[in-house]
Amino acid sequence: MPDVSPEEIAYSGLDDEELMERIRYRDLKAFQALYRRYTALVYSTCLRVVRDPHIAEDMVQEIFLRIWRKPESYVNQRGRFLTWLISVTRNRAVDEVRSRNRRLRHESASPAEQDFQPPAPPADDPALSAELADQRRLILGALAVIPSEQREIIQLAYFGGLTQQEIAERLGQPLGTVKTRIRLGMQKLRAALTPQLRWEDR
Amino acid sequence: MDCPDVRELLDAYALGAAEKREAQQLEEHVADCVRCWEELTQAQQSAALFAFSITLQEPPTSLERRILARAAQERDAALRGSTPLLRRLRISWPVAAGAFGLAGAAALAFTAFLQVQMSDLRDDRDNLMQQVAEARVRLDDQNQIFNVLFDPNQQTKMMPAVATGSSAWGEYHWSKTAGQGVLACHDMPPLAEGEVYQAWFVAQDGQIPAGTFESTDGDCWYPMEPARTPVGLTGVGITREKRGGSNTPGEWLLFASLRS
Numbered sequence: 364m365p366d367v368s369p370e371e372i373a374y375s376g377l378d379d380e381e382l383m384e385r386i387r388y389r390d391l392k393a394f395q396a397l398y399r400r401y402t403a404l405v406y407s408t409c410l411r412v413v414r415d416p417h418i419a420e421d422m423v424q425e426i427f428l429r430i431w432r433k434p435e436s437y438v439n440q441r442g443r444f445l446t447w448l449i450s451v452t453r454n455r456a457v458d459e460v461r462s463r464n465r466r467l468r469h470e471s472a473s474p475a476e477q478d479f480q481p482p483a484p485p486a487d488d489p490a491l492s493a494e495l496a497d498q499r500r501l502i503l504g505a506l507a508v509i510p511s512e513q514r515e516i517i518q519l520a521y522f523g524g525l526t527q528q529e530i531a532e533r534l535g536q537p538l539g540t541v542k543t544r545i546r547l548g549m550q551k552l553r554a555a556l557t558p559q560l561r562w563e564d565r
Numbered sequence: 566m567d568c569p570d571v572r573e574l575l576d577a578y579a580l581g582a583a584e585k586r587e588a589q590q591l592e593e594h595v596a597d598c599v600r601c602w603e604e605l606t607q608a609q610q611s612a613a614l615f616a617f618s619i620t621l622q623e624p625p626t627s628l629e630r631r632i633l634a635r636a637a638q639e640r641d642a643a644l645r646g647s648t649p650l651l652r653r654l655r656i657s658w659p660v661a662a663g664a665f666g667l668a669g670a671a672a673l674a675f676t677a678f679l680q681v682q683m684s685d686l687r688d689d690r691d692n693l694m695q696q697v698a699e700a701r702v703r704l705d706d707q708n709q710i711f712n713v714l715f716d717p718n719q720q721t722k723m724m725p726a727v728a729t730g731s732s733a734w735g736e737y738h739w740s741k742t743a744g745q746g747v748l749a750c751h752d753m754p755p756l757a758e759g760e761v762y763q764a765w766f767v768a769q770d771g772q773i774p775a776g777t778f779e780s781t782d783g784d785c786w787y788p789m790e791p792a793r794t795p796v797g798l799t800g801v802g803i804t805r806e807k808r809g810g811s812n813t814p815g816e817w818l819l820f821a822s823l824r825s
């Protein structure tokens with residue numbers, strides 16, 4: 364962000380809960396700070412799911428304005444705002460794809476795989492606060508330890524919006540295998556992140 | 566669905582990959598089972614973390630402008646739909662804003678808050694803040710008001726009318742911690758065409774103009790510029806002057822001595 368004023372610095376020093384508290388009082392500066400903190404993440408998640416920049420922008424607008432209009436839809440749990448925001452975003456994006464009735468049949472393992480970047484220090488993080496960038500590095504590192512066939516299925520579920528049954532059909536794998544791979548993959552992710560998960564409970 | 570079934574399905578559910586019927590059964594179960602609910606929370610966190618794996622891109626900067634403009638517009642529309650009582654909270658902004666930059670750090674400023682009319686809301690800080698937020702307050706000024714209100718040690722000074730028989734009165738709240746404050750005046754004598762109210766700092770070596778402002782209904786709030794607070798401040802006051810302000814104060818309408 365160019366030309367950061369002292370006031371913006373003050374706002375960027377507030378944590379998510381404090382910003383949400385001010386948003387409840389219709390503090391537009393707090394809203395702006397929240398937007399700047401998470402816009403890249405929300406936008407990229409939408410884009411990853413809907414794969415259309417214009418639709419993704421509209422969705423970012425809708426998601427943030429919904430927060431502005433109904434901040435109470437987020438129930439304050441210290442440190443959990445990010446989890447909530449990401450899941451709202453992902454669900455909204457998947458719904459969008461469904462409602463546009465063009466389920467991502469073309470979602471294949473290989474492009475999804477391309478999206479995953481091994482834990483090389485991400486060069487595309489200028490938009491993230493130092494704290495978020497750190498978290499992201501940890502997560503990329505954790506993802507690297509998940510076998511690719513598990514990671515692929517998780518990606519199809521999370522970003523492709525496919526159910527386990529649909530994934531099984533798509534990949535021509537038995538449903539049981541799909542279920543097992545999801546569980547194992549997520550377990551490994553959790554295990555790799557457990558020491559770092561404290562940030563969720565700040 | 567019992568606990569082991571639920572545990573098996575949690576990750577798929579958190580990733581949004583459970584079949585609809587399964588998902589419903591799971592939701593029914595966790596509504597009554599605290600342990601599974603906790604596990605689910607964990608799974609949802611892991612799933613959300615997964616979003617971090619994607620390549621991050623910024624949307625165009627025009628999107629921010631669009632969203633903020635819309636948010637401001639909706640807030641203003643909400644204000645128009647609000648009660649006359651809330652509308653009374655409208656703040657009259659300095660006409661001669663040039664005299665007042667933004668910024669500045671510490672010292673004194675004034676807040677004035679909704680005394681009589683708002684007495685029913687007075688005990689409820691949350692309510693009060695919401696109203697301030699909904700009022701047409703310039704954002705920088707709004708922040709100043711918040712800073713003062715959030716300070717549990719904020720101080721209040723009455724500003725009585727100077728002329729006998731005047732029903733005008735004022736008050737300011739200021740926060741030492743925030744170094745900010747806001748001035749309020751009520752039932753001020755009306756302004757003639759081409760007149761404004763003018764705030765003054767009174768210091769040891771004279772009276773210093775502190776900005777002008779207007780009001781159509783005799784109530785106004787005025788955030789003072791802390792950076793301009795003079796050394797050796799002994800009082801603050803308000804006069805009525807020709808538009809554009811004056812260099813020397815006319816007759817005092819309100820005055821508060823700050824000598825301790």
Ligand SMILES: [Zn+2]
Nearest residue numbers: 567568598601
């Ligand atoms: Zn259970």
